[in-house]
Amino acid sequence: MSNTNTSPSTQEIASNAAAASTDVIPNHALTHTHNNLSQSSITTITVITPLQKAGDLAKQNDTTTPVDPESGLPTAEVEKTSDEILAQVVVTLPLRQLAPAFLGVAMAMFMAAVDNSIVSTALPKIGTQFLASNKVELVFTCYVITFNAFQGLYGKMSNVFGRKPTVFFAIGIFCAGSILSGVSQSMNMFMVARALAGIGGGGIFSLSNIIIADLVSIRDRGKYQGFISAVFAISALVGPVMGGAFVDKVSWRWCFFIQIALAVVTVPTMAVMLKLPRPKGDIWSKIKAIDWAGTFFMAISAVFLLLPTNLGGNLYAWNSPLIITLYVLAIPSILMFLWVEAKHAENPIVPPYLWKNHNVVTLLSINVFMGMTFWSLMFYLPIYFQIIEHETATNAGLTMIPLEAGVFISSNIAGLLVSKYGKYRPYIFTGTGIAVVGIGLCLVLAETSSKVIHVVVLFVCGMGVGQLFPTLIVAIQASVERKDLATVSALHNFFRMTGSGFGVAINGALFQNNLNSGLETAGVPVDWANLARSSAQKIVEIPETYRGMVEEVYLDSMKTVFKATIPMAVMMFLLTFLIRHVRLNAKADPSTPEPERADVTTVAAADEGEKEVKEEVVEMEEEKQPATAVRGDKEELK
DSSP states (O other): OOBOOOOHHHHHHHHHHHHHHHHSOGGGOEEEEEEETTTTEEEEEEEOOHHHHHHHHHHHHHHHSOBOTTTOSBHHHHSSOHHHHHTSOOOOOOHHHHHHHHHHHHHHHHHHHHHHHHHHHHHHHHHHHTTOGGGHHHHHHHHHHHHHHTHHHHHHHHHHTOHHHHHHHHHHHHHHHHHHHHTOOSHHHHHHHHHHHHHHHHHHHHHHHHHHHHHSOTTTHHHHHHHHHHHHHHHHHHHHHHHHHHHHHSOTTHHHHHHHHHHHHHHHHHHHHOOOOOOOSOHHHHHHTSOHHHHHHHHHHHHHHHHHHHHBTTTBOTTSHHHHHHHHHHHHHHHHHHHIIIIIOSSOSSOGGGGGOHHHHHHHHHHHHHHHHHHHHHHHHHHHHHHTSOOOHHHHHHHTHHHHHHHHHHHHHHHHHHHHHSOOHHHHHHHHHHHHHHHHHHHHHTTOOOHHHHHHHHHHHHHHHHTHHHHHHHHHHHTSOGGGHHHHHHHHHHHHHHHHHHHHHHHHHHHHHHHHHHHHHHTOOHHHHHHHHHOGGGGGGSOHHHHHHHHHHHHHHHHHHHHHHHHHHHHHHHHGGGOOOOOOOOOOOTTSOOOOTTOHHHHHHHHHHHHHHHHHHHHHHHHHSOHHHHHHHHHHHO
16 A cells, blocks of 8 residues: 655645646646655645746736726836837737727717718708808818828827827817817818817727727727727717707707717726726837828828819819919829838838738728728718708708618628638628629619618618728738737728718719709809809709709719719729738637736746746755656656
C-alpha cells in the first residue's frame, strides 16, 4: 500500500494554485504527477498558467489600481503613447461593457444624422422666408465643404488626443453651429452657421466609426455597424417628420434648437459610459504632432472643388471668371496637399502609401458615387413630394418612411451576415445592383401619383443603399493596419460627403437650368416665372392659368434629376467588381474567455509569474528527486 507524501511548502503552492484556478478558469490548471519508485510516493503539483495569472492580476487591479477619472480606465492604461495603444489587438468587449458604451456612440450618431434629414424638410420654408430659394443647394454645399475639410484632422486628432476629447470637441462645435442656425436672420448668416455645424458634424460621423472599431473586433464589426446604420435610418425617418411638424406647427428654428436638447443627454452618457484610453503626453507636443499644413491644403481643396460645382449654372454661369478661377485653383491645391503629405509632413493625415492600396482606392471611389446617389434622393424626394404631389412638409417626411424602412432592414441583415460568414463583397454587389434598379424606378414614380408605387419604389431604393452602410466601412477598415484605421474611417466619410456635395450640386444645376429653360419655352409670364424660380412653395400663388404649366416644368426638371442619378448608381455598381476580398479573422470560440482590452502589460506579468512558479517547483523537486527524475521533470515542465 503506497503512501502519499506532500511537503508543506509544496502543499501550500498547490492549494494556492487550486484556489486561483477555481476563481478564474477551473479547466486551465496543469496537473503534474510523477512516481518515485525508490520512495513509493506520488507527488502532485499544480502549476498556474498565464491565463490564470492574468485573471489574478486583473482581479487585483480591480481593487488596488488607481482609475483615471477622465477615461474610466486603470491609470496604467492611459499612461501609454498613441502608438502603444494602436499596437494592441482589438477584441469585442463583453456585452455588459459594450452595451452602455455603444449607446453613447449611437446617441451621438443620431444627433448628427437627424440634423441632416431635418434640414432637408425645412429648407423650402427657410428659402421662402429669406426670399432665397435659389440658394437652397448652396446651404447644403456649405455644410458638406466644412464637413469634409477637417476629416483628416479628426482622424489624426483622435489618435493623438484620444477618442473622447476629440468627439466632445466635435459635439461642442456642432452645437454652436446649431444655435447660430436657429437664430439666423438672413440666408447668408444661415449658411455660415451651417458651415460651422458641418465642422462638428463631420467629426461626430468619423469618430463614431472609429470608436466602434476600438470596441469591437473586425469580424463582429459588421453587425454593430449595421446597428449604427439602423440608427441613421431611424434618424432619417424621425428627422423629416419632426422637421415637418416644427415647420408646419411651430417654427423652422426649432429644427436646430432641438439639437441642444439631444446634446444635453448625449454628452453625459458618453462621458460616463465610454471608457477608452487617453494617450499620454503634454498638450504642446500633441499639437505639434498634428499635420497642420496637410489639413490646410485638404480644406481649401474641398472648397475649390465643391463651391464652383454648386455655384455654376445657379448663381453664376459655368463660363464665368469666378467659376473657372475656383476650378483652376483646385488643381494646385490638390497637388500641394499630395506633396506635403509625401515630402513634408512627419505625421501625415493621409499617408501616401494608402493610395497604393487597391482596396482603399476602390472603396473610396464607390463611396463617392454612393454619396452622389443617396443624398440626391434624400435631398430631392422631399421637394418632389411637396411641390409635385402638393403634400405638406410633415406628410412629405412621412412619405419617406419606406426608404428608411428599407435602409433599416437591409443594413442590419447585411451587417449580421458579414459577421456570420466573414465576407462583405456579396452584399456590396447586391446592394449596388438593387440601388440601380431603385433609382431607375424613380422615373416610374414621377409618372404616377399612386401611393402603392411610391412605397414600392422607395423601399427598393432603401433595400439597395442600406446594404452599403455597414459593408463599405468594414471593408475599408479590414484593408489596412490598425494604425491607419482612424485615417481610412475619416477618408470614408470625406469621399462619401464629397460625393454627396457633387451629386446635389450637379443635380441642382441640371434642375435649375431645366427649370429656367422650361419656363421660358412654356411662355410663362416673366413675373410668375420669377416667382416660381425664387420659391417653389409660392407656386400656389400663381393663377391657375399658368400654375399647371409651371408644375409641368417642375415635374420635367425633377425627372432630369432622376435620369442624372442613374449613371451615378451604375458607376457605383461597376466599381464593385474591382474589390478584392480581405479575409476577416475567424470568430473566437465562445467557450474560450477573451482577454480584456489593452492587456499587454497584464499578460507579460502573467508570463513572468508562471516562470517564477516553474522555477520554485523545479527547485523543490531537485531537493527530493534523483537527478534522472529531475531532468525528466524539467523537460516536461518546459
